[in-house]
Amino acid sequence: MAAGLVISAPASGVGKTTLTLALARAWRNRGLKVQCFKSGPDYIDPAFHAAATGRASVNVDSWAMNRATIAHLVSRGADADVALAEGSMGLYDGVATRGVCGTGATADVAEMLGWPVVLVMDPSGQAQTAAAIGAGLRDYRAGVRLAGVVLNRVASPRHEDLVRRALNDAGIEVFGALPRHAEISLPKRHLGLVQAEEQAEIGKLIDEAAHFVAEHVDLDAVLRSATSWSPQQAVNGLNVTPPGQRIALARDAAFSFVYPHMLEAWRVAGAEISTFSPLADETPDASADVCWLPGGYPELHAGRIAANARFRSGLCAFAETRPVHGECGGYMVLGTALTDADGIRHEMTGLLGLETSFAKRRMHLGYRLAALAAPMPGHQVGARLRGHEFHYSTILAQPDTPLAVVQDATGAVIAETGSRRGQATGTFFHLIAEDR
Known part of the structure; x- marks a missing residue:
């Protein structure tokens, strides 16, 4: 015991x-x-x-x-x-x-x-x-x-x-x-x-x-x-739906912020996870049915990401037929451009119109409750997702269809709605669980 x-x-x-x-x-x-x-x-x-x-x-x-x-x-x-x-x-x-x-x-x-x-x-x-x-x-x-x-x-x-x-x-x-x-x-x-x-x-x-x-x-x-x-037995306790059957997960020094219980929930539900490294100029597994880019520190590696043409073109080709989702840093990389702390603008993948900047840092921190206005991998319109946001980037442009109505823990609606364009979706919050 x-x-x-x-x-x-x-x-x-x-x-x-x-x-x-x-x-x-x-x-x-x-x-x-x-x-x-x-x-x-x-x-x-x-x-x-x-x-x-x-x-x-x-x-x-x-x-x-x-x-x-x-x-x-x-x-x-x-x-x-x-x-x-x-x-x-x-x-x-x-x-x-x-x-x-x-x-x-x-x-x-x-x-x-x-x-x-x-x-x-x-x-x-x-x-x-x-x-x-x-x-x-x-x-x-x-x-x-x-x-x-x-x-x-x-x-x-x-x-x-x-x-x-x-x-x-x-x-x-x-x-x-x-x-x-x-x-x-x-x-x-x-x-x-x-x-x-x-x-x-x-x-x-x-x-x-x-x-x-x-x-x-x-x-x-x-x-x-x-x-x-002594732990209490819990049946079906993980309130997380995997985004697909076979998930290509970006995983390296720029993409590493994913909750361990999320990966566990995906595997418990029968999903397979294959990892790839955008920093090593790798592309998602061609046999995957969804690609997931977690958060991390893309602003520290923006020049390298911008220079990795194989990764960028491979991800864009993947997104032509299958969904791609990004959280926080992953969302920024799905966007058009990212300006680093030195004010240098780096081209990102362009799957979304989002443009962000770290030149003027402002902390965004707190719990988020999102009601989906459009579907995202693993979740349908109307789903209520609970997550957490923590980043210092500023939105310069967020022109695509809003992904959700997002509220903070007090119920106030915030500007970081996430985006959807074609097969690509992204959020600034990291998903923790779904209300059911």
Whole structure:
């Protein structure tokens, strides 16, 4: 029977991912089977989880997914010794309007699964106030149980002693305290952490973090705080329809943002997936009946994509007879042109009229609910799709037929409608699930 824990924090940037990876690798090094999950719509952290544990990690999301889907996904941890769900943002942070079964907050998942929370707290510039924050998070919601805290970036032994005493007086267990140690920090990129597959020495970084955490955190006490857990059986829990029977999936450094549960759902439904690399000037499998271009970092590779004539012509030929769909970065590549951060305009495939620019960056971030006004691969007119948008591009032109009426989490209609022209479709949001 697995033991479950949620790793969360009062805010973003406190060290949740580093602690999750370190605990996972440290316990794996002890011979335990560790299964990780990511609460929320982050498509980068699960790859780091897989590098730390040797097991695929998936997202669980209370705004976009129903309970059956979450139960189905979490059941993959049934054979593990310990399951870790890494949170997003702060423990209670979500959107203002409830989605399918919650607001997207980590606390929703903690309460739903009944797993206690280990808080990562950065007391920089604080002492006893850290205990007030910990107590407030502990008492804010009755269904969420706090197991204890790990302090991160502690300035000195005196600082640690002050914070420990205050937390102990508040009845909050301190599992350990990590002094400042920049070497275990993972590199950043404009959409968050650099992808795990780009890190040639990711294993070394995780091992360093695991060793460092094992020296300063009581791993046995953390493990004892976990709740024994048996997954609920869920039938047909994945609310995702594959876009075709045989799917040609773009997959390389420019096209890598696809949710692991999506690929799993496609395969469970009997679809076959073949990958190709636009950056290597490859074309979609000629035997595929649909092509899917996920998001990623096309703006970093725009010149190379523009120069790869074989890929561009091959994709256009594919789209003459079969559907092609792009998400976010993939959508931009289906467009007419992409202007990079240096102001250089690069010709894209021209399957859609979309033109985008990174010359003036503006963040677009949040959940999306789309009602399809035109069909897209796997989904018919009227389908309600839930997804998440995160990019810095600006729309210069979006002249084609709108694909959907798209709303944010508050119900406000947004301009990023997606597009359809012939066999080509695209959206700025990454699909998570369909309302059924």
